Amino acid sequence: MKWILFAWKNVMRNKRRSLTAMLITAMGTAAVLIGGGFALFTYESLEEMTARDSGHVVLAAARGFDNDEDVPLQHGLIGAAALAAHYGTQQGVRAVAPRIQFSGLISNGDKSAVFVGSGVDPAVDFRLRGPQLNFVAGEAPGPSEAVPEVAIGDELATLMKAKVGGSLTLLATTTEGNLNAVDVVVRGIVKTGVPDIDRRLVMTDIRAVQRLLLTDKVGSLAIYLKDTAQTEAIAAQVKAANPELAVRTWRDLAVFYQAVRALYNRIFGILGLIMVVIVAFAMSNTLGMAVVERTREIGTLRAIGTQPGEVVRNFVLEGVAIGTAGAAIGMLAAGLTTLGLIFAGLEMPPPPGRSTGYPLLLSFSPALYLGATLVVVALAAAAAWFVSRRAAHKPITEALAHV
Amino acid sequence: MNAPTLELPVRSATVRLTDLRKRYRVGDDWAEALKGVSLTAAAGEMVALTGPSGSGKSTLLNLAGLIDTPDAGTREIAGHAVDGLDDAALTNLRREQVGFIFQGFNLVPVMNVADNVEYPLLLLGRPPAERRRKVAEMLESTGLAGFAGRLPDALSGGQRQRVAIARALVKSPSLVIADEPTANLDSHTAQQIVDLLRELSHERGAAVVVATHDERMSAHCDRVLRLADGELVKGERQ
Ligand SMILES: Nc1ncnc2c1ncn2[C@@H]1O[C@H](COP(=O)(O)OP(=O)(O)OP(=O)(O)O)[C@@H](O)[C@H]1O
Ligand SMILES: [Mg+2]
Numbered sequence: 322m323k324w325i326l327f328a329w330k331n332v333m334r335n336k337r338r339s340l341t342a343m344l345i346t347a348m349g350t351a352a353v354l355i356g357g358g359f360a361l362f363t364y365e366s367l368e369e370m371t372a373r374d375s376g377h378v379v380l381a382a383a384r385g386f387d388n389d390e391d392v393p394l395q396h397g398l399i400g401a402a403a404l405a406a407h408y409g410t411q412q413g414v415r416a417v418a419p420r421i422q423f424s425g426l427i428s429n430g431d432k433s434a435v436f437v438g439s440g441v442d443p444a445v446d447f448r449l450r451g452p453q454l455n456f457v458a459g460e461a462p463g464p465s466e467a468v469p470e471v472a473i474g475d476e477l478a479t480l481m482k483a484k485v486g487g488s489l490t491l492l493a494t495t496t497e498g499n500l501n502a503v504d505v506v507v508r509g510i511v512k513t514g515v516p517d518i519d520r521r522l523v524m525t526d527i528r529a530v531q532r533l534l535l536t537d538k539v540g541s542l543a544i545y546l547k548d549t550a551q552t553e554a555i556a557a558q559v560k561a562a563n564p565e566l567a568v569r570t571w572r573d574l575a576v577f578y579q580a581v582r583a584l585y586n587r588i589f590g591i592l593g594l595i596m597v598v599i600v601a602f603a604m605s606n607t608l609g610m611a612v613v614e615r616t617r618e619i620g621t622l623r624a625i626g627t628q629p630g631e632v633v634r635n636f637v638l639e640g641v642a643i644g645t646a647g648a649a650i651g652m653l654a655a656g657l658t659t660l661g662l663i664f665a666g667l668e669m670p671p672p673p674g675r676s677t678g679y680p681l682l683l684s685f686s687p688a689l690y691l692g693a694t695l696v697v698v699a700l701a702a703a704a705a706w707f708v709s710r711r712a713a714h715k716p717i718t719e720a721l722a723h724v
Numbered sequence: 725m726n727a728p729t730l731e732l733p734v735r736s737a738t739v740r741l742t743d744l745r746k747r748y749r750v751g752d753d754w755a756e757a758l759k760g761v762s763l764t765a766a767a768g769e770m771v772a773l774t775g776p777s778g779s780g781k782s783t784l785l786n787l788a789g790l791i792d793t794p795d796a797g798t799r800e801i802a803g804h805a806v807d808g809l810d811d812a813a814l815t816n817l818r819r820e821q822v823g824f825i826f827q828g829f830n831l832v833p834v835m836n837v838a839d840n841v842e843y844p845l846l847l848l849g850r851p852p853a854e855r856r857r858k859v860a861e862m863l864e865s866t867g868l869a870g871f872a873g874r875l876p877d878a879l880s881g882g883q884r885q886r887v888a889i890a891r892a893l894v895k896s897p898s899l900v901i902a903d904e905p906t907a908n909l910d911s912h913t914a915q916q917i918v919d920l921l922r923e924l925s926h927e928r929g930a931a932v933v934v935a936t937h938d939e940r941m942s943a944h945c946d947r948v949l950r951l952a953d954g955e956l957v958k959g960e961r962q
Contacts, residue, residue: 323839323846330834621830624791625891626819626847628812717791721826 328638335611342607343647346697349596350651353693355658356592358683360585363672365684367582368549371575373450376418376543378556379569380404385541386567392498393423397538398566408544413555415547418445419539421530425493427473427523429481436477438491438523440530440540449545455677459485459509462525469529470508474522478510485510491523495535503533514677581672600647600697604704608640612712619712620720629713636709637702644701648694655690659683737764737800738898738931739788744797746783757783759954760797765931767898770922772942773935775951781935782903784951788933789822789901790814802898819847823892823930825902825921829884831876831891838863838872841890848895862890865924882913886920893924900925902934906941918944 332339384396398404405417421440426433441447447454447461454461454472462470471491473483483489485507492502505525513519531537546555552570560568572578612619619632659682667681712720746758757780765771773781786792787799790806799806802821809817823844824830831840838859845855863869866886876884885905892900902921906914918934918941925932934945942948950957 327835327839334834617830618832621824621826622832622843623815624789624818624824625844626815626822628815631847718786721791721830 324635324638325642328635328642331611331635332639332642338607338610339643342603342643343650345603346600346644346647346701347650347654349600350648350693350697351654351658353589353593353596354652354655354690355683356589357689357693358655358659358685359681360589361684361686361689362682363585364578364582366679367575367578368571370453371578372545372549372552372571373453375571375574376449377546377549377552377571378544378559379571379574380542380544380559380563381540381567381569382538383565383567386569392496393494393534394421394496394536394538394540397421397496397536397540398542399538401539401542404542404563408542408559413547413551415545416445416449418442418449418543418545419527419541420446420543421527421534421538421540423493423530423534423540425491427477427481428490428492429483429487430490432481433492434477434480435521436473436491436523437518437521438493438525438530440527441524443526446524453513455512455514456509457512459507462508465526465529465532469503469505469525471505471523471525472509472511473507473524474519475510475512476516476520477522478507480520483507483510491533493533495533496538497535501533501535503529505529512677514671514675516676517674519676577674597696597700600644601700601704604640604643604701605708607643608636608705609708611639612636612709616712616715616720616723619715620717620723623713623717623720629710632713633706633709636705638705640701640705641698644698645694647701648697651697652690652694655683656685659685738767738769738802739763739765739933740798740800741784741788742798742800744784744787744794744799746780746787746792746794756954758787758794761951761954761956762797763788763933763949763956765899765933767929767931768926769947770925770932770934770945772945772948773933773951774937774939774942774948775957777937779951780954781951783954785901785903785933785935788899789824790818819844820895821898823895823897823900825885825888825892825900825905827904827907829876829881829888829908831884831887833876836873836875837868837879837887840876840887841894844891844895858894859890862894866890866920880913881909882917885909885913885917889917889921889924893928893930896928897930900930900932902932904935904937906936906938911938911940914938914941915944 380398382396382398385398387396390396401419405419408414409417419442423438423440425436427436443462443464457475462472481489487507488504489507490502490504492500495501511522513522527539546552556568556570622632662682668678669681671678741761741763743760743762744758745760747754747756761784773784775781787794801817804817806817835843841859841862842855845858863872866889868883868886868890871879871883876887879887906917909917921932922944936942
């Protein structure tokens with residue numbers, strides 16, 4: 322206790338210098354916490370978004386994820402209805418959505434374009450995707466009628482000059498390798514915010530797709546869970562129960578999520594490294610000056626029986642005091658920023674590959690705060706050790722002669 | 725050496741320095757600062773070291789106080805043979821046995837008077853109650869009882885040197901080293917400081933070796949040794 326007090330008094334000896342080091346440390350800590358909080362929030366949003374899109378656990382036939390089919394749905398899933406019924410009632414499962422991904426040409430009679438289609442169960446799917454499917458006109462298509470209803474991407478709608486209520490024709494290769502066509506009516510126009518998707522997206526009732534492709538298979542079954550954290554557990558369970566099927570989680574399928582995560586990890590990792598360097602530099606500088614100024618005092622303390630290690634320890638305590646104070650200020654600043662952003666309602670510009678922004682919020686992670694504090698304090702201690710160990714071992718007569 | 729009145733049966737000589745030599749490199753040459761000096765001091769004895777500037781007083785004090793190493797010769801303090809000890813052991817020996825009083829006071833500026841005096845006891849790991857008692861005692865006997873909470877900056881030179889005396893003696897060392905302790909003080913204050921140091925070291929049985937230029941000061945010591953050019957000059961009161 323006496324030693325800590327002594328260290329603190331020494332910190333306060335040159336208030337302005339110590340305060341500068343504290344503020345630099347605080348800024349570094351805050352920058353890392355804010356950057357890290359932003360990255361975490363992005364990851365969480367993307368997790369949520371991706372899981373909503375693909376489902377948490379996705380089931381397909383053995384080679385259903387291989388994308389090397391000779392004809393559509395060659396590796397489709399048979400008996401999906403029974404599986405859907407089984408897992409639909411399982412604990413922790415919110416819903417099971419059968420899907421068929423297909424593609425072909427879409428035409429308005431005058432011109433045609435490539436589409437990427439998604440056959441879904443209208444009763445489940447549109448509810449599950451929630452706010453991600455933003456209907457800019459019309460509404461979600463209903464169950465398949467004589468003339469099936471579709472929702473198409475807004476850019477595709479522009480391309481096809483399609484309005485809600487308008488007619489279009491879908492042309493696709495069947496599971497037997499022949500061409501087949503179906504007339505559809507536009508029920509809704511959606512904007513996902515990803516231009517590449519909005520230019521090609523066609524969504525319709527999976528039964529209409531099965532009729533178009535002449536099959537009763539589905540491409541995959543998406544199992545939606547109540548809690549994302551359960552993903553791995555349920556996936557393992559499903560895999561064990563269906564060894565003949567292929568099971569993937571949203572994480573396996575989330576290319577965009579993985580890419581963003583890798584990118585942000587790198588960006589914020591580098592930011593963290595820069596902060597480490599800055600904090601280490603500020604600390605060594607401040608403590609280094611203190612050590613030089615106090616050379617004679619170090620000599621005095623050594624003469625009256627202080628071990629070099631004890632001299633170093635005193636400086637380490639000073640470093641820890643400055644580091645802790647700086648980290649505390651930084652945490653406070655980051656915490657207030659996190660709170661402030663909740664009320665500020667700021668919007669981030671669209672991320673790469675998207676046309677819509679998202680809210681600027683920070684995630685609060687106690688682990689991140691704790692980790693940053695430990696790193697800062699360890700850095701301060703290391704800097705103190707580094708700059709004081711030589712002075713502590715200087716010959717005492719030399720140290721005493723220092724002016 | 726032959727001061728029979730001061731020879732105590734148990735601790736005959738608290739400090740025994742024998743044939744100490746020390747030289748410094750000066751350019752390509754060697755300067756002989758001490759050319760074989762021997763000195764003993766008994767518990768409670770105050771020995772003055774005089775001599776012209778550059779005669780080797782500080783060099784001898786540094787060797788006696790274990791903050792420098794001789795090129796040749798042997799040292800013994802409070803029954804401990806010093807030679808061959810490593811830095812940590814020397815530091816421990818200083819911690820237990822040696823007090824220092826400096827010309828420039830050398831108090832720790834961020835510590836108040838009581839904390840400065842307490843510091844050596846803290847190093848020795850003495851329990852808080854004992855530390856409090858000894859510090860209070862020491863402040864009392866150095867006339868600083870009312871100044872415990874003052875920072876050194878707010879004290880006069882004489883008061884600062886009293887704090888330094890208290891800091892040096894609070895652990896009841898065997899040896900106190902004082903290099904020109906009164907050089908920064910006016911002669912009246914210097915007198916008081918010497919008397920205080922003498923009285924307290926007698927009382928606590930510490931041998932004091934004090935380097936000084938001041939004749940009046942050496943007059944208050946038990947013995948006066950004179951150094952000239954790195955050698956002891958045989959003279960009066962030895
Ligand atoms: N670090 C050093 N490097 C080189 N020479 C030194 C060093 N310290 C002392 N000397 C030399 O050793 C001799 C003795 O010096 P010392 O400081 O012991 O003298 P002193 O009697 O204390 O003098 P003063 O009364 O001026 O304090 C001098 O010639 C001095 O120049
Ligand atoms: Mg000298």
